[in-house]
Amino acid sequence: MEKFDEFVATIAALRSENGCPWDRKQTHESLKECLVEETGEVLEAIDKKDDANLCEELGDVLLQVVMHAQIAAEEGRFTIEDVINGVNEKMIRxxxxxxxxxxxxxxxxxxxxxxxxxxxxxxxxxxx
Incomplete structure (x- = not known):
């Protein structure tokens, strides 16, 4: 989990005041197309049975999830921990x-x- 926490911190830094202008500008709405595109690339990698590409594309989907959670956290709506807890509880339930x-x-x-x-x-x- 240390690497995951490090990744979450990376995304927070990218969206911070001194971060990347593109990342700071993103919203849930502006990222919708990216999420669809990355999901499509995961499906393509699965179809091609390309594990190296699948690994990379799953990372890009994870980036989308963490980015959306970071935006929500900045707005005081929910955090990545809320996302993880919610899906874990759902899987158990x-x-x-x-x-x-x-x-x-x-x-x-x-x-x-x-x-x-x-x-x-x-x-x-x-x-x-």
């Missing part, structure tokens, strides 16, 4: 067959369970 007492015997049962939990979460968020 949606895998009770791994982290709880529920048993599944097939991929299909696991996917059905995932969808059931996801639906309950959506209903709870919407107040239904």
């Amino acid at each position: 949606r895998h009770p067959h791994v982290f709880g007492d529920i048993k599944v015997s097939s991929v299909e049962e696991g996917l059905d369970l995932w969808e059931q939990i996801k639906q309950k979460e959506k209903e709870a968020k919407s107040g239904k």
Whole structure:
């Protein structure tokens, strides 16, 4: 995690007062196209079975995630830690067959369970 923290600090420095003018100027909206482009490049690397390029492109997607989280942190909305905690909690919550007492015997049962939990979460968020 030390390298991840170092990377987050790098992005914060790039967006700081003495950082890069381009990075400081970016917003969630201005980065949308970059995120789509980088995601497409990940898919292309997967299709080509090009591990070296896949590794690089996954880094570029990670850059997008950290950049968006940094922008949100600067605005007092959420942090990269919030993003990580949220997705980790979701993975644990949606895998009770791994982290709880529920048993599944097939991929299909696991996917059905995932969808059931996801639906309950959506209903709870919407107040239904």
